[in-house]
Amino acid sequence: MKTELRGNPTPISLQEHPSLFNTPQSSLSGALKGCLGNLDGACIEKLLLHCASALESNDVTLAQQVMWVLNNVASSVGDPNQRLTSWFLRALISRASRVCPTAMNFNGSSTLQRRLMSVTELAGYVDLIPWHRFGFCASNSAIFKAIEGYPRVHILDFSISHCMQWPTLIDALAKRAEGPPSLRITVPFSGPPVPPLLNVSSEEVGLRLGNFAKFRDVPFEFNVIDDSSFSLSGEFISSESSCFHFESLLSKLNPSTLNLRDDEALVINCQNWLRYLPDEHKGSAQDASLRDAFLDIIKGLNPRIVVVVDEDSDLNVSSLTSRITTCFNYLWIPFDALETFLPKDSSQRIEYEADIGHKIENIIGFEGSQRIERLESGIKLSQRMKNAGFSSVPFCEETIREVKFLLDEHASGWGMKREDEMLVLTWKGHNSVFATAWVPSGFED
Structure with missing residues (x-):
């Protein structure tokens, strides 16, 4: 079974590169033969690790042999393991083209063309599985409680979901017993070039939020942190570039530029954001x-609350084999969840999986500053927050009830648990997304 890996919107056809897959099955090493005929998830993982090891040792022949086997397993319209394998194979080919481009006969350029969604499409994307909505719900509930009694609220929003979180909060604030506060939301001028991508500018998003807030009688103001060196046209730089303007952004996170006001409750919202900030030390180890x-x-801005939500997996490691193992066993979750309610040939499912494939390609195919997916687990993030001078804020019972109500709208495999200071979204018992809330140490109520 020779398959074509279908991406979105432009697929990469493995048949166009026959030199990668012209090795007969009989030439596989004994270690690989042990997996043939029993290609479950564990064996697929072993094959991926064999391929990674071969690439790291420049063993082109073995890498080609393993890719031949993986290509006979991978299918973009198969079961979750087959679909996931197709994206790992693509990532390994991308990596191989950089290690030995002549031998692999592949041009090495990424063929994943990321789609731009409309606002309506983005809403459907967010609602598909609770991957994003879990964080929105937990964060909004914690924020709502933290700003009780404040007549003015300023949210500094660092997120990849283009303010999809805020209509629900605006609606809740409109019903507040003491009346809605004056709400101000500020977003950065740039963001990492990762899905989901929107086909309208940040200003247009702000206009739409403003119209909704006006409809709900919530006084509203929307600001984009200005930077003359970055275009707000909605166009993002490619993943091959290491310049994401984060240093420029950090230089503008000060009370003057942000126009912070003494009568406002400042909220810092980080949704799937911290992982894209480089974690390498410039210069000596003492440099942050x-x-x-x-x-x-952000601690120096004295926020009323800081909420941090991200995927609960540790991918911020240098070892390729460790990243493959962790990534394969973690990103199985959304592939398996989608299997429960969408047909195998569903375009919505294929597009969603293609966005996950973008992440896999960056995690596996790139190194150094070009690898921008540097996720750390909730446990490690919590320790980082404590080291930075933050104290955790427990989620109240009302938040727990709201999250449980949200999960009731989705498949029965989704669940939630408390783990230290975190709320964790689970799929069939496996951690997927964590939510945490923090305040600067010494500012606890």
Whole structure:
């Protein structure tokens, strides 16, 4: 079974590169033969690790042999393991083209063309599985409680979901017993070039939010942190570039530029954001990374609350084999969840999986500053927050009830648990997304 890996919108056809897959099955090493005929998830993982090891040792022949086997397993319209394998194979080919481009006969350029969604499409994307909505719900509930009694609220929003979180909060604020506060939302001028991508500018998003807030009688103001060196046209730089303007952004996170006001409750919202801030130390080990510098800066702004939500997996490691193992066993979750309610040939499912494939390609195919997916687990993030001078804020019972109500709208495999200071979204018992809330140490109620 020779398959074509279908991406979105432009697929990469493996048949166009026959030199990768012209090795007969009989030439596989004994270690690989042990997996043939029993290609479950564990064996697929072993094959991926064999391929990675071969690439790291420049063993082109073995890499080609393993890719031949993987290509006979991979299918973009098969079961979850087959679909996931197709994206790992693509990522390994992308990596191989950089290791030995002549031998692999592949041009090495990424063929994943990321689609731009309309606002309506983005809403459907967010609602598909609770991957994003879990964080929205937990964060909004914690924010709502933290700003009780405040007549003015300023949210500094660092997120990849283009303010999809805020209509629900605006609606809740409109019903507040003491009346809605005056709400101000500020977003950065740039963001990481990762899905989901929107086909309208940040200003247009702000206009739409403003119209909704006006309809709900919530006084509203929307600001984009200005930067003359970055276009707000909605166009993003490619993933091959290491310049994401984070240093420029951090230089503007100060009370003057943000126009912070003494009568406002400041909220810092980080949704799937911190992982894209580089964690390497520039110069000596004593120099803070951009990730730690960001936390130090926002602590200095004296926020009323900081909410941090991200995927609960540790992918911020240098070892390729460790990343493959962790990534394969973690990103199985959305592939398996989609299997429960969408047909195998569903375009919505294929597009969603293609966005996950973008992440896999960056995690596996790139190194150094070009690898921008540097996720850390909730446990490690919590320790980082404590080291940065933050104290955790427990989620109240009302938040727990709201999250449980949200999960009732989705498949029965989704669940939630408390783990130390975190709320964790689970799929069939496996951690997927964590939510945490923090205040600068010494500012606890």
